[in-house]
Amino acid sequence: MINKILLSRINLDVRERKVFNFFDEIKKSIGSLDSNILNSYNLINISGKILYVEGHMGLTMLSKEMITFKVKKGRVIVEGNDLVMYELTENTMKIVGKISKVEVV
Amino acid sequence: MKKIESKVRYEIKGLNQERAFNKLTKEVTILTLERKDKHVSVLEVSPKDAKKTKKFLRNNNFEILSEKSQGPYLWRKRFLSCYGLIAGLVLTVACYIAQTNIIWQIRVYGNEKLPTNEITAFIQENMKSRFISNFNTKQMEIKLKDNFDRISSVSVAIIGQSVVVNVHESLLPDEMTTIYQPLVSEYDCMITSIELIQGTLSVKEGQVIRKGQELVKPYIIDSQGQKRDVKPMAKIEADVWISGQSEHKESYYKRYRTGKKVEQSNISLFGLVIYSNNAEMKFSEYELVEQSQNLNKNLLLPFKINKKIYYETKTELIEKSFSEVEKEKTLEAKEKALHSIEECEIIKAENVTIKGGAGVYLVTYTITVSREIGGV
Numbered sequence: 001m002i003n004k005i006l007l008s009r010i011n012l013d014v015r016e017r018k019v020f021n022f023f024d025e026i027k028k029s030i031g032s033l034d035s036n037i038l039n040s041y042n043l044i045n046i047s048g049k050i051l052y053v054e055g056h057m058g059l060t061m062l063s064k065e066m067i068t069f070k071v072k073k074g075r076v077i078v079e080g081n082d083l084v085m086y087e088l089t090e091n092t093m094k095i096v097g098k099i100s101k102v103e104v105v
Numbered sequence: 106m107k108k109i110e111s112k113v114r115y116e117i118k119g120l121n122q123e124r125a126f127n128k129l130t131k132e133v134t135i136l137t138l139e140r141k142d143k144h145v146s147v148l149e150v151s152p153k154d155a156k157k158t159k160k161f162l163r164n165n166n167f168e169i170l171s172e173k174s175q176g177p178y179l180w181r182k183r184f185l186s187c188y189g190l191i192a193g194l195v196l197t198v199a200c201y202i203a204q205t206n207i208i209w210q211i212r213v214y215g216n217e218k219l220p221t222n223e224i225t226a227f228i229q230e231n232m233k234s235r236f237i238s239n240f241n242t243k244q245m246e247i248k249l250k251d252n253f254d255r256i257s258s259v260s261v262a263i264i265g266q267s268v269v270v271n272v273h274e275s276l277l278p279d280e281m282t283t284i285y286q287p288l289v290s291e292y293d294c295m296i297t298s299i300e301l302i303q304g305t306l307s308v309k310e311g312q313v314i315r316k317g318q319e320l321v322k323p324y325i326i327d328s329q330g331q332k333r334d335v336k337p338m339a340k341i342e343a344d345v346w347i348s349g350q351s352e353h354k355e356s357y358y359k360r361y362r363t364g365k366k367v368e369q370s371n372i373s374l375f376g377l378v379i380y381s382n383n384a385e386m387k388f389s390e391y392e393l394v395e396q397s398q399n400l401n402k403n404l405l406l407p408f409k410i411n412k413k414i415y416y417e418t419k420t421e422l423i424e425k426s427f428s429e430v431e432k433e434k435t436l437e438a439k440e441k442a443l444h445s446i447e448e449c450e451i452i453k454a455e456n457v458t459i460k461g462g463a464g465v466y467l468v469t470y471t472i473t474v475s476r477e478i479g480g481v
């Protein structure tokens with residue numbers, strides 16, 4: 001009985017998370033675009049101080065002034081000052097510093 | 106409050122760092138990554154990933170310039186690495202806990218006539234063990250009262266790690282505790298008056314007694330015919346004879362030093378003479394004084410200096426008849442007698458006796474004074 005209650009609670013949590021996924025909400029709101037194209041990478045620039053990256057495919061260059069990394073069908077160049085990488089995982093990263101330019105090539 | 110995170114920080118040097126970091130992220134999460142120089146970077150990983158990261162960096166030909174731990178992980182790591190400290194701490198705490206349950210000392214208060222060590226020894230003998238939990242204070246109080254007649258009341262308490270004994274001694278009359286000694290005379294004298302206060306008289310008026318003779322016995326015989334000990338007390342006055350003596354020989358040899366002397370000395374080590382200065386001694390009559398002492402206190406080797414001093418002496422025959430020195434000798438004897446008289450004592454009589462024979466005379470000057478020889 002307790003197990004059932006726990007399981008239903010977990011399912012509810014999962015549903016809740018799906019509901020509040022920021023990126024999915026944005027994608028859903030623009031319904032006309034192909035969903036396969038929209039699944040390559042996500043970038044969020046917070047006040048020019050933090051750049052959150054999701055879906056990168058590997059770091060290509062790292063310096064205090066420039067960080068570049070590969071994404072699906074392209075490359076992203078981040079320029080700025082005192083750039084430091086935070087929480088670098090296989091497909092996410094946070095770039096912190098004075099971000100002046102984010103370019104996708 | 107900002108949470109203090111545990112991190113392990115590596116400063117590394119090597120080529121193709123970006124490629125290596127991409128590979129490393131497949132295994133661990135890099136918490137921070139910063140490029141310091143063209144070939145130098147600083148990365149931080151969580152302690153659980155530290156081992157993997159280090160292995161990875163080594164396998165990929167990176168030189169680890171420095172490795173530092175930060176946060177609670179470091180403290181725990183440091184603490185656990187000090188096994189000696191932990192063992193010492195544990196041992197200290199264990200010893201402290203163990204010793205707090207042990208009686209270390211016994212303190213006795215309030216005793217005047219009962220010796221402290223007697224009470225202490227009794228308690229130690231009657232303690233089951235030194236553990237506080239095994240010590241029964243009530244039982245010890247009863248035992249002390251039963252075994253010490255002189256204890257009127259007693260309290261035993263455990264304060265800290267000490268047994269504190271407060272004793273109240275019972276007051277007993279002196280007769281029950283003291284063994285009295287008889288009153289004795291300190292002088293050769295003749296008793297002139299007696300006033301007995303307590304005890305049994307051994308002498309009577311007009312009796313001539315010697316020094317140390319018993320005057321009053323320390324007991325009385327009561328009306329039942331029983332002997333009872335008392336402190337002997339009496340006012341006894343006596344004529345005490347105090348005398349001084351001087352002697353004269355009509356002819357005798359007097360030996361004296363002329364003032365001339367000869368010194369001989371040597372220095373020895375373990376009885377072997379190393380240096381000697383033996384001046385020639387030509388005296389026909391002399392006195393010899395020998396001295397031996399260490400040359401220096403701080404020397405490791407026991408060098409000794411031995412001295413012999415010869416003093417030249419002469420012997421002279423001195424002849425003087427007694428009639429020439431009679432007054433002088435009488436005065437000398439009187440002076441000696443007067444020395445033994447206390448101040449303000451009234452002299453009742455003075456007497457001089459001269460005994461002589463074979464050229465030797467002994468002058469005795471006797472002074473008679475009245476003194477109280479009893480004890481009140």
